[in-house]
Amino acid sequence: ESKIEGPASDEDLTPYPTYCEVCFWKCAAWAYVDKSGTIRKVIGNKNDPHCNGRLCPRGTGGVGMVYDEDRLKTPLIRDTRKDGSQYFREATWDEALNKVADKMKEVKEKYGPEAFGLFNHGTPGGQFHHLLKAYGSESNAEPAFANCRGPRSSAYFSTFGAYVGSPENTDIRDTKCLVLIGSHIGENMHNSQVQEMSDAIDKGATIITVDPRFSTAAAHSNHWLSIKPATDIALLMAWIHVLVFEELYNKDYVEQYTFGLDYLKDHVKDMTPEWAYGITTIEPEEIRKTARAMAGAAPSVIIHPGRHVVWYGDDTQRGRATAILNALLGAWGKRGGFYFPEGVSVPAFPHPHFPEPKWTWKDWNEGRYPLATMGITTEALKASVPRYNYKHQLKAWLVAGTNLPLSMPDKRLFKEAADAVEFIAVMDTMPMDITGYADVVLPEATYLERYDALRASPNREPNIALRMPAIEPKYDSKPGWWIAKQIGERLGLHDYFNYDDYSEVIDWQLKQLGTSLEEMKKVGVKKYPRKSGPLYLGDDEDFEFNTTTGKIELYSVDFADHGFDAIPKYTKHPEPQPNYYRLIYGRAPMHTFSRTSNNPNLFDLMSENSVWVNPKVADLWELENGQEVWLKNQDGAITSFPVKVRVTERIRWDSVYMVHGFGHSNKKLSRAFGKGASDTEMVTNVMVDPIMGGTGMRGNFITFLTEDPVMEGKEVKA
């Protein structure tokens, strides 16, 4: 613990450029280091479009990631005692790296390199993706696709021939009408979006929020539509109906840029607000009023595509419905709608061609989910379990920066897969739930202690950001690039890692981009002029979209060709049985998934989650505020830990709500262990999206257990 009392003067601190890794928004910042070598604070870089000088609580509290005394400190190797029990023993880097490299060699000889899979997330994941490709495998998957934003990627690509990206190309700062459907900006702390929504409020934009929960965004909205869960597509189609049949759509835009209006018109003719009322419980007049508000603001209107959109298995189609609305309103490519983003293309550091794998992640799917653009994590798990009999099977895993037990639905599948594979290596900064499954644990230095790949996310202005170490890695932790290179060297892949320090790679890349490491150390962020043209479409400008028809597809030719609905349909989804409530989960602004629960600064802000229960339901069950309950779901799964009840009007009577990412089962997390419950444990029913393999998780229902359910199988992992 630091003995420093009181605030330090900025003049006594040295700032080092970084970009944040506490979430995926990757805001550029300065880490301020004092003379004793302690990072005192992390402050946003004013020139960075991701944060405009203002980090979110997680970025501000990122310093807690460095000084968390529970960090992984040395490499660990699983060992077995004489009595058969297992434990982790400390190991040298040499021993740990040799063990990983030896296993990779063995897998390559026995099964081929493709059988070595990678689960990854975030920036360090890229280093291991590089290692795997050099080794001969493209068997990689990240939860961020099929467990999160994948459906919207397929939806927007099929409609506009473009992705919405990260950060999304939503022009919120200039919008006149922002529609959030199951997207809770402010609780999801996607920094520049939160900032721009605040600017939009200042400028008097109309905000329409659709959510069964009275979210923070709903509270700041002009219209809150308290929709019955699982009925969103009906509302979206009714909005489309109003725009089309009241002729409120942007006629010139639709005429010039879109394909399929006649099909759409025919498709939605009976999907009236009165039809939707019976499904969604939203009054027809409210549906009309909000549709007219959107049309009145067009083209400066955004139906937000959302981010975590895997709900009911028809999520790509729901994404399509929002994309079609945006198209009818003429919002794509218009100020206050969606801008055209542009990124800097960072040249790859020279290395030999990657070997061609015999099969990749695409082959696990065996023809299922034809429009998946990245590896599907649940398919990777199934490919690891022999009884699924996949033609291409995984035999070993590398897990980099993703806490699978809390990020994957269907825990039984995860455990079966983790037990089935021969070997798991985990790289992380913290002893997460996943590290308990590892054969080898590789302690990574935190983002404030390492160089990493340049950030070059597309934005309004193309830009790059540098991450460099503010301090030396604490304990015996090492940067991800170093770990990947060391394994690569042991595999004889030196030519793919032809540098001593990653700063050489960055400096070489920066020189190709007309700058240098020296300059970037001073500025942190560098912006470049746009080369691709203006941010928006000009009036009547000719434009060819990257779709089959070259137009924005209201009717998706690609979907029709693959045998999917060319225009979205509403499908009724299962409803809770008596005494069961739909589990809705979401984010808190001070935490990122399960990775920050133990961060001392962020733990101070929120130490556990609660289960939100409507007062009517609480009365029925005689539940009191703060009372601990266990949750049981429709398949009999029970939470490992109790969770406190929060009695609140902010949730509907047919649903409960929990913040995701709590209920850690690793005792080495001295603060977060056993605090709150894991929503993921309650997600055993997964509704898979046939288009791209998204794992719909909102079809799970829970009931309350007020007594400690001591039962077999309810194990707590040490």
Next chain:
Amino acid sequence: MRYAMAIDTKKCVGCGDCVVACQTENNVPHGYCRDWIVERVDGTYPSLSLELRSERCNHCDNSPCVRCCPTGASHIEEGGIVTVTHHKCIGCGACIQSCPYDARYSHPDGYVDKCTFCLHRVQKGQNTACVDVCPTKCLYFGDLDDPNSDVSLAIKDRAWKVLAPEAGTKPQLFFLT
């Protein structure tokens, strides 16, 4: 000169960034805070309202904490900023009891601590750490005597309230409603 703060409850999302920024800026120990978030829900589903407020010391004009301090550790700095001189504080806690806003806490090192409006920054012409970090820009700081300061402009055309006006402390935190 009269320093004050305005908090726009229509924009605050209750993220707690102000709390962490204060913690790292002022080296507030883990488990303690000088500012905090209050959430208030009114109504019945679905006719609801929610107010989120970032709260801290109100730097009152009529400050009971200063009046009751037996050693003079609690005092008022230039611009009306209420602070505690740590080495003069005996940790008796009278000020903690007297504050209607519960804005003070006992620091583990034995003195009473609280928000200083980031005096060390304000003296250099900077904003407080919480104002500078807020992602929704819902916090405004400045000199009430200057009609063009951020805080004066923020409250000029907006409805606002103060907390516990009945306590007669003349608080200097204005919550825009």
